[in-house]
Amino acid sequence: QVQLVESGGGLVQAGGSLGLSCAASGRILRLNAMGWYRQAPGKQRELVATITSGGSTNYADSVKGRFTISGDNAKNTVYLQMNSLKPEDTAVYYCNARERIYRGSYYLYDYWGQGTQVTVSS
Secondary structure, eight states: OOEEHHHHEEEEEOOOOEEEEEEEEOOOOOOEEEEEEEEOOTTEEEEEEEEEOOOOOEEEEEGGGTEEEEEEETTTTTEEEEEEGGGGGGGEEEEEEEEEEEEESSEEEEEEEEOEEEEEEE
C-alpha cells in the first residue's frame, strides 16, 4: 500500500501565501505522477495541479500564475506553493499519487491523502 501524508494547510488572509507538502511512502513500485485536487463546500472535487515523473506540469486555469507545483522523484514528494490566495481558494486539498505497474500489461492505481483544510479569509 502507498500512503500519502499532507502538511501545510491552515488559515491565511486574502493575498497571502501558503505551501503544501505531500510525501508518499510504503510499497512504491513506480510513481508516475503526483498532484493536488481540492473540494470546496457544495462543489465537486477539481484538479488544481499535477506533475509527472518527467517534470511535466498541468494547472487549472483558476490557479495559473498563482500556484506552482514541484516535486522530488527521489523522495516521492510533491509541493504546492500557493501565492495571491483568494477566498475562492478555500477548500479541502487532497494529495494524489498515480502508480503504474506492469503485470503482463499496465495497471494504474490512484492513492489519496486524508486532505488538508485551506481557508482564505477576507
